Structures are given as C-alpha cells and as structure tokens.
Amino acid sequence: MNPSPDNHLAVDARNVTKSFDGRVVVNQISMQIRRGEIFGFLGPNGSGKTTFIRMLCGLLQPDHAEGTCLGFDLLREREKIKRRIGYMTQKFSLYEEMTVSENLNLIARLYSIEQRKKRVAGIIERMGFGDRRHQMAGAMSGGWKQRLALAACLLHEPELLLLDEPTAGVDPKARREFWDELHNLTASGITALVSTHYMDEAERCHRLAYIAYGNLLTHGTLNEVITNAALSTWSVKGDNLSPFAAQLRILPGIEQVVPFGEVIHVTGSDRAALRAAVLPFLEQPGLQWEETATSLEDVFIYLSQTQARDNFK
Ligand SMILES: Nc1ncnc2c1ncn2[C@@H]1O[C@H](COP(=O)(O)OP(=O)(O)OP(=O)(O)O)[C@@H](O)[C@H]1O
Ligand SMILES: [Mg+2]
Structure with a gap:
C-alpha cells in the first residue's frame, strides 16, 4: 500500500x-x-x-x-x-x-x-x-x-x-x-x-x-496564474507597429510591449497608470485599441523579465 x-x-x-x-x-x-x-x-x-x-x-x-x-x-x-x-x-x-x-x-x-x-x-x-x-x-x-x-x-x-x-x-x-x-x-x-x-x-x-x-x-x-499576476493589458492593431512599439516601451505605466503577429500587447501592473499611458494614442488614426484579457504568455514574459531584473540587482 x-x-x-x-x-x-x-x-x-x-x-x-x-x-x-x-x-x-x-x-x-x-x-x-x-x-x-x-x-x-x-x-x-x-x-x-x-x-x-x-x-x-x-x-x-x-x-x-x-x-x-x-x-x-x-x-x-x-x-x-x-x-x-x-x-x-x-x-x-x-x-x-x-x-x-x-x-x-x-x-x-x-x-x-x-x-x-x-x-x-x-x-x-x-x-x-x-x-x-x-x-x-x-x-x-x-x-x-x-x-x-x-x-x-x-x-x-x-x-x-x-x-x-x-x-x-x-x-x-x-x-x-x-x-x-x-x-x-x-x-x-x-x-x-x-x-x-x-x-x-x-x-x-x-x-x-x-x-x-x-x-x-x-x-x-490557468486562471489562478493569470489572476495572481494582477496585470492589465491593452491590445493594439495597425500598420507599421514596430517603431510605435519602441515608442510605447519607454512610457511610464507601460511595463511590457510584446508583438503577437499583427497585434501588440501592452501590459502593466497598475491599471490606471497603463490607461493613462495609452490614452493619448487611443484616437490615433490607423490604430485599433482594445482593453483585453492578459494572456498566459503575457504573464510568463512579465515574470521572467522581473526575475531577470532581480538577478542583476
Ligand atoms: N550535468 C550538468 N552539469 C552542469 N550543468 C548542467 C548539467 N545539467 C544541466 N546543467 C545546467 O543547468 C541549467 C538548467 O538546465 P536544464 O537542462 O535543467 O534546463 P531546462 O529548463 O530543461 O532547459 P530546456 O528548456 O532548454 O530544456 C542550465 O544552465 C544547464 O546548462
Ligand atoms: Mg530541458
């Protein structure tokens, strides 16, 4: 037994x-x-x-x-x-x-x-x-x-x-x-x-x-891992997103910018700060913004980058 x-x-x-x-x-x-x-x-x-x-x-x-x-x-x-x-x-x-x-x-x-x-x-x-x-x-x-x-x-x-x-x-x-x-x-x-x-x-x-x-x-x-990470995410679609991604990456409130095919996920741990960061771009022609569910991949990328930063402190 x-x-x-x-x-x-x-x-x-x-x-x-x-x-x-x-x-x-x-x-x-x-x-x-x-x-x-x-x-x-x-x-x-x-x-x-x-x-x-x-x-x-x-x-x-x-x-x-x-x-x-x-x-x-x-x-x-x-x-x-x-x-x-x-x-x-x-x-x-x-x-x-x-x-x-x-x-x-x-x-x-x-x-x-x-x-x-x-x-x-x-x-x-x-x-x-x-x-x-x-x-x-x-x-x-x-x-x-x-x-x-x-x-x-x-x-x-x-x-x-x-x-x-x-x-x-x-x-x-x-x-x-x-x-x-x-x-x-x-x-x-x-x-x-x-x-x-x-x-x-x-x-x-x-x-x-x-x-x-x-x-x-x-x-x-799956749900626990996503919920526990407590992240907020916006997705943005549009043409020629690469230079735009670089521009977003350095803004306060935006902690992570990850391309997924023709969509970019913009993620942060403070929902209000993230919203304030993306707000000026919401009406920009050629871009389609949407507040979206944080994906498992967003969470994993976020956690491993946080861990990498901690390792170099
Ligand atoms: N026998 C060994 N001697 C020395 N270092 C080792 C040995 N086995 C693994 N390592 C090191 O330990 C670390 C972890 O390796 P491991 O193979 O467990 O990673 P992993 O998560 O399985 O990676 P992957 O996704 O590439 O398979 C690596 O830096 C690897 O080089
Ligand atoms: Mg292995």
Missing part, C-alpha cells in the same frame, strides 16, 4: 535544490501534483526543468530535498520511485534502426516485464500502432516517434509519467493527438508532469508551474 501521508498527492516535493559547479540551477522548488492530473511545467531554456524532472524520478541526486514522490521519500527511496515512473527524455532515445515492435520488446526485456508478449501487443493495440508494428522507428514521422516513446514509457504500467518536452518539433495535428492520449491516460488514473514551451499545451493542463533561473515564479490553474 502507498505509505504517503497524503494519498491524493502523486508528488509532494519541497525545497528541491541542485547546483552544478557552484551555480544553483534549481533553487528550493516545491511542487505538489495531485493524482490523476496533468501538471504543466514551463520555463525558458536552461531554467532547470529537466534537472528538476531528473531529480523527481530518482536519476539525479538532489543537494537538498524533502518530501515524497508516489509516497516514497525523495532522497532515501529513489529505487522504489524509479520503478513506478515512466520517464520520457527530451531527446528521442529509442533505436531508429529497429521496428516499433522490436523497440517495445527490448524495453520490456530490460524492465523484466512479465507476460512481455501480451503486454507489448496490448500497448501496440492501445496506441494505434497496429499497421506500423513492423515499421522502422527512424522512418516514422516525429509525431509517431513521440507516440512510440510514450508507448515505451507505459509498458511497465507506471503511476506517474514525467514527460520532458514530449511534443517538441511535432506538427500541430500530432501534438493535439498526443494531448488527447494524455487526457485519456490521466482519466484512467495516471498522473503526468509535462514540460513544454507551447502555450496551447499549457492551457490544456489541469494545473501548471512556471520557473525561470531555477526559481518557481508561479503555479496554479
């Missing part, structure tokens, strides 16, 4: 810290992930996501950590944790010169999975590989390769999936299908921690966390 004091939590990690060569890359991160949820993990390149994931699954020894993963102590019971986790690494790690079926059989042997043939056949069926079972892994599209990597993670029936950028470089349709599959899996009781750089994927998570420079900057549901 699960020895966790709180059985609702698949992960209850506190103050997880790791340094490399004297540099802190994961700084006292605490994270609670409920069983059966998809938890999104976001942050710029080099912010510490992979390092954190590797500590959660027992592959990397933290300098400091308290708490549990699947009810087992993060520091003292790493072997027990490893056996119950499916870890999908950031880089494709299966054999390109082997078929789908050969790859899965090999993994099943490595894990000493009982009833190997039956289990592999079941996964092939369940993940829709029927017609492709004899195809070389290397000959498949990026989307199918990632699906195969996911299938390999599922063979030993893990309770928790740690998926490190599982859809990087995969086309939008395959990404959607991957996420549909993920939702099916969590509906059947599996828990998933998924790192991603895609905002649409972040929005499909039950809850999410954002880190930068090794620090946890925010976490919660």
Whole structure:
C-alpha cells in the first residue's frame, strides 16, 4: 500500500535544490501534483526543468530535498520511485534502426516485464500502432516517434509519467493527438508532469508551474496564474507597429510591449497608470485599441523579465 501521508498527492516535493559547479540551477522548488492530473511545467531554456524532472524520478541526486514522490521519500527511496515512473527524455532515445515492435520488446526485456508478449501487443493495440508494428522507428514521422516513446514509457504500467518536452518539433495535428492520449491516460488514473514551451499545451493542463533561473515564479490553474499576476493589458492593431512599439516601451505605466503577429500587447501592473499611458494614442488614426484579457504568455514574459531584473540587482 502507498505509505504517503497524503494519498491524493502523486508528488509532494519541497525545497528541491541542485547546483552544478557552484551555480544553483534549481533553487528550493516545491511542487505538489495531485493524482490523476496533468501538471504543466514551463520555463525558458536552461531554467532547470529537466534537472528538476531528473531529480523527481530518482536519476539525479538532489543537494537538498524533502518530501515524497508516489509516497516514497525523495532522497532515501529513489529505487522504489524509479520503478513506478515512466520517464520520457527530451531527446528521442529509442533505436531508429529497429521496428516499433522490436523497440517495445527490448524495453520490456530490460524492465523484466512479465507476460512481455501480451503486454507489448496490448500497448501496440492501445496506441494505434497496429499497421506500423513492423515499421522502422527512424522512418516514422516525429509525431509517431513521440507516440512510440510514450508507448515505451507505459509498458511497465507506471503511476506517474514525467514527460520532458514530449511534443517538441511535432506538427500541430500530432501534438493535439498526443494531448488527447494524455487526457485519456490521466482519466484512467495516471498522473503526468509535462514540460513544454507551447502555450496551447499549457492551457490544456489541469494545473501548471512556471520557473525561470531555477526559481518557481508561479503555479496554479490557468486562471489562478493569470489572476495572481494582477496585470492589465491593452491590445493594439495597425500598420507599421514596430517603431510605435519602441515608442510605447519607454512610457511610464507601460511595463511590457510584446508583438503577437499583427497585434501588440501592452501590459502593466497598475491599471490606471497603463490607461493613462495609452490614452493619448487611443484616437490615433490607423490604430485599433482594445482593453483585453492578459494572456498566459503575457504573464510568463512579465515574470521572467522581473526575475531577470532581480538577478542583476
Ligand atoms: N550535468 C550538468 N552539469 C552542469 N550543468 C548542467 C548539467 N545539467 C544541466 N546543467 C545546467 O543547468 C541549467 C538548467 O538546465 P536544464 O537542462 O535543467 O534546463 P531546462 O529548463 O530543461 O532547459 P530546456 O528548456 O532548454 O530544456 C542550465 O544552465 C544547464 O546548462
Ligand atoms: Mg530541458
């Protein structure tokens, strides 16, 4: 039985810290992930996501950590944790010169999975590989390769999936299908921690966390993350917005100007000051202004820039 004091939590990690060569890359991160949820993990390149994931699954020894993963102590019971986790690494790690079926059989042997043939056949069926079972892994599209990597993670029936950028470089349709599959899996009781750089994927998570420079900057549901940031945003459309953006950027009350295609988002933490800053431009010909909802991406950019400024103080 699960020895966790709180059985609702698949992960209850506190103050997880790791340094490399004297540099802190994961700084006292605490994270609670409920069983059966998809938890999104976001942050710029080099912010510490992979390092954190590797500590959660027992592959990397933290300098400091308290708490549990699947009810087992993060520091003292790493072997027990490893056996119950499916870890999908950031880089494709299966054999390109082997078929789908050969790859899965090999993994099943490595894990000493009982009833190997039956289990592999079941996964092939369940993940829709029927017609492709004899195809070389290397000959498949990026989307199918990632699906195969996911299938390999599922063979030993893990309770928790740690998926490190599982859809990087995969086309939008395959990404959607991957996420549909993920939702099916969590509906059947599996828990998933998924790192991603895609905002649409972040929005499909039950809850999410954002880190930068090794620090946890925010976490919660999509709505909580946006509400807690307490930002106001205006969008402006028009021609030749680049020079205008530069002009806006230096005005008091405007803390962030970000282009999104043909629209610019203008954001600040003081709604009245922001309004006063944009007011003189509202009637300017050729511009269409609108006070708009702050997006998740606005929040992440804001938080990481604030953190960067704090680091240089
Ligand atoms: N084994 C290691 N030795 C030294 N430094 C490392 C090691 N592993 C990671 N780092 C450093 O730790 C920091 C965090 O890296 P990490 O790979 O965890 O970031 P990430 O958030 O996963 O980035 P990305 O989005 O690019 O995958 C980086 O500065 C990286 O260079
Ligand atoms: Mg990474």
